[in-house]
Amino acid sequence: MTDDGPTGTPASDPHVLVIFGATGDLARRKLFPGLLRLYRSGMLPDRLSVIGSGRHSPGTDEEFRRTLGEAVADHLPPEAFDAAAWRELAERITFCTSSAEDGAALAERVRRERERLGAGVRTLVYLSVPPASAETMISMLGSTGIAEGASLVMEKPFGEDLASARSLNAAVHRVVPEERVFRIDHFLGKEAVQNILALRFANGLFEPAWHRNHIAYVQIDVPESIGIEGRAGFMESTGTFRDMLTTHLSQLLGFVALEQPVSFTAAALRAEKLRVYRAMRPLDPSEVVFGQYEGYREEDGVDDASRVETFVALRAWVDSPRWWGVPFLLRTGKALSASRRVVTIGFHEPPAGLFADRVADTCPDELVFELTDEPEITLQLRAKRPGADFALASASLELRFEEAFARSRPLEAYEKLLLDALRGDQTLFTGAAEIERLWEVCAPVLADPPAPVSYARGGWGPQAALDLAGERGWRVSRG
Secondary structure (H helix, E strand, O other): OOOOOOOOOOOOOOEEEEEEOOOOHHHHHHHHHHHHHHHHOOOOOOOEEEEEEEOOOOOOHHHHHHHHHHHHHHHOOHHHOOHHHHHHHHOOEEEEEOOOOOOHHHHHHHHHHHHHHOOOOEEEEEEOOOHHHHHHHHHHHHHHOOOOOOEEEEEOOOOOOHHHHHHHHHHHHHHOOHHHEEEEOHHHHOHHHHHHHHHHHOOOOOHHHOOOOOEEEEEEEEEOOOOOOOOHHHHHHHHHHHHHHHHHHHHHHHHHHOOOOOOOOHHHHHHHHHHHHHHEOOOOHHHEEEEEEOOHHHOOOOOOOOOOOOEEEEEEEEOOOOOOOOEEEEEEEOOEOOOOOEEEEEEOOOOOOOOOOOOOOOOOOEEEEEOOOOOEEEEEEEEEEOOOOOEEEEEEEEEEHHHHOOOOOOOOHHHHHHHHHHHOOOOOOEOHHHHHHHHHHHHHHHHOOOOOEEEOOOEOOOHHHHHHOOOOOOHHHHO
């Protein structure tokens, strides 16, 4: 049952794990594959009961397990799927239908499993349901007793504006206290994102330079080459700004910009992120570019006159002593030239001096985090090109984690976050106050959204978005 890593503290308390949306895409692609890999690594509790739930029955428990097993095998690399391990884990998985209107049978199943697992049992409820259903489902958890003593994992979106976010948080807090709520943002589960903290706070080389005196700009760039991939309903109702800017990209901004926490604990880290968001200037619509890729309106399910944005680029400002005057450039969109997840820290040019006339054709100094499943950190520098003449050229110092730590297997983002939720560790999850403050920051754009500009598929978005980055431009577009 070992998987050559990861190592760490397993979730030891007995658990009843209830997964709403257990027959959905997220469960098949991420949750159950993640559970299998955690099981193979010995990271799951020895006493564990997994109850899948949803409106429609997938058949008998055996049929549900068989269908799940096929999906898990499809979504894991061949070497990561162990049929024998899956059969062992599947024995702990059952299904029980439920809805917001009727959760009695599920509540009884949860009660029986709690009793069977015995003393010290904890309950973790994973809510992967459409946003319109969230509040009523949460009320059902309270009225049936399922939420009693339980922890709650929630998928985004966390509302669609400040008022709805406050309403959702109030509904949650009526049945589950904030210290047991785990709002999941899978970007924060990525090893490369966590390494932003490690690189900065564990190395004396970087922390003194992490300041407006040395940093000229920060870029957080998450382009996607795919279109909407059949998700017209979601895109038309939500748009890219609500989907990505108030969640993933702003969370990355928080990790880059926070002050050093007093300790590496959930409370301390989240308090520092909240300080960053409170220092953020409300977004100025004049510094925001919306785009819509050519052909979007011809996609199935899209309104012929749709004004929904499939692309967003903007400048954000953190008005704190550390970051005053440093632009945070955020960009994401569909149907672009490449799929990337990149954080770039751009440094000021040195004062004009010895080599002022020799840097024209070189790249500026940049520290680059590639937030992929095989993460890299690159430090872009200038050096003398070998040869008789003294000519400068751009060069890179690269840290490839699969080479530096070849014997260690990283946790996939959902694996990491599932494990942390089972452990009760909120460090990499988002708090209610953060959510509400980010909606306040975004409110001016929601009230006065810019008209989306058409852009060609396979490019880098509207010219106005390229212009936001100034003379240096976006690193990803340069690369």
